[in-house]
Amino acid sequence: xxxxxxxxxxxxxxxxxxxxxxxxxxxxxxxxxxxxxxxxxxxxxxxxxxxxxxxxxxxxxxxxxxxxxxxxxxxxxxxxxxxxxxxxxxxxxxxxxxxxxxxxxxxxxxxxxxxxxxxxxxxxxxxxxxxxxxxxxxxxxxxxxxxxxxxxxxxxxxxxxxxxxxxxxxxxxxxxxxxxxxxxxxxxxxxxxxxxxxxxxxxxxxxxxxxxxxxxxxxxxxxxxxxxxxxxxxxxxxxxx
Ligand SMILES: NC(=O)c1ccc[n+]([C@@H]2O[C@H](COP(=O)([O-])OP(=O)(O)OC[C@H]3O[C@@H](n4cnc5c(N)ncnc54)[C@H](OP(=O)(O)O)[C@@H]3O)[C@@H](O)[C@H]2O)c1
Numbered sequence: 001x002x003x004x005x006x007x008x009x010x011x012x013x014x015x016x017x018x019x020x021x022x023x024x025x026x027x028x029x030x031x032x033x034x035x036x037x038x039x040x041x042x043x044x045x046x047x048x049x050x051x052x053x054x055x056x057x058x059x060x061x062x063x064x065x066x067x068x069x070x071x072x073x074x075x076x077x078x079x080x081x082x083x084x085x086x087x088x089x090x091x092x093x094x095x096x097x098x099x100x101x102x103x104x105x106x107x108x109x110x111x112x113x114x115x116x117x118x119x120x121x122x123x124x125x126x127x128x129x130x131x132x133x134x135x136x137x138x139x140x141x142x143x144x145x146x147x148x149x150x151x152x153x154x155x156x157x158x159x160x161x162x163x164x165x166x167x168x169x170x171x172x173x174x175x176x177x178x179x180x181x182x183x184x185x186x187x188x189x190x191x192x193x194x195x196x197x198x199x200x201x202x203x204x205x206x207x208x209x210x211x212x213x214x215x216x217x218x219x220x221x222x223x224x225x226x227x228x229x230x231x232x233x234x235x236x237x238x239x240x241x
Pocket of ligand 1: 015016017018019020021022039040041042043045046062063064065086087088089090109134135136137176177178179180181182183184185
């Protein structure tokens with residue numbers, strides 16, 4: 001019988017690990033016995049997160065908008081067991097009105113950032129290892145101004161399906177979160193508790209998702225040897241309500 005991989009003494013790399021869903025996943029991975037290397041673009045946030053995570057964590061700066069920075073990030077990591085990418089830069093804007101460079105940033109960060117990261121990480125990734133990318137419920141519930149964010153999220157889902165054969169026996173999956181209570185969502189709603197509560201009230205479970213729930217999903221995809229090419233929807237049913 002094939003059993004769940006343990007994360008004990010495994011190396012888990014999390015790009016976007018200094019905040020929100022990535023930081024919660026780093027905490028959970030350490031709790032499961034892993035060593036964690038986090039990456040993000042702000043050195044201050046990175047240092048603060050590494051400090052809060054404790055001795056099993058280290059961090060290096062990386063900018064998912066810069067291929068050379070991604071290569072330098074992985075050059076400092078000789079071997080890894082699991083890669084989780086939560087970092088992305090979202091630039092909403094109406095297709096006919098927004099600055100085209102801003103719109104392209106959605107794809108440059110989430111899609112091309114994932115592509116560059118996968119290319120740099122895979123030669124160092126254990127054969128039993130995994131890659132987890134992040135998309136979003138926007139693919140199922142597009143809104144005005146979110147078309148390119150949705151396309152970028154959809155692109156990483158297709159990327160994961162499409163790479164299964166090339167990366168095997170390494171595995172690749174995606175988590176598609178709905179609205180989660182993180183600094184990203186709070187910031188997007190002006191750090192206004194009333195707006196956050198109003199959004200929560202529109203959801204079937206009458207609450208936002210918690211970063212710890214994302215972390216559990218991420219660890220499940222890392223540890224379950226049968227999960228491959230999957231998009232795990234984590235939205236409390238909001239996509240269907
Ligand atoms: N929260 C939600 O409701 C929700 C819903 C659907 C999808 N998502 C997706 O889930 C992912 C994580 O979101 P979150 O809520 O955890 O956001 P968050 O709290 O803002 O965390 C984002 C992380 O990405 C890093 N990051 C941002 N730009 C970067 C760059 N250019 N290069 C490298 N790292 C960068 C940030 O650190 P630095 O600032 O230091 O770079 C931070 O560690 C995102 O892809 C988001 O689109 C979130």
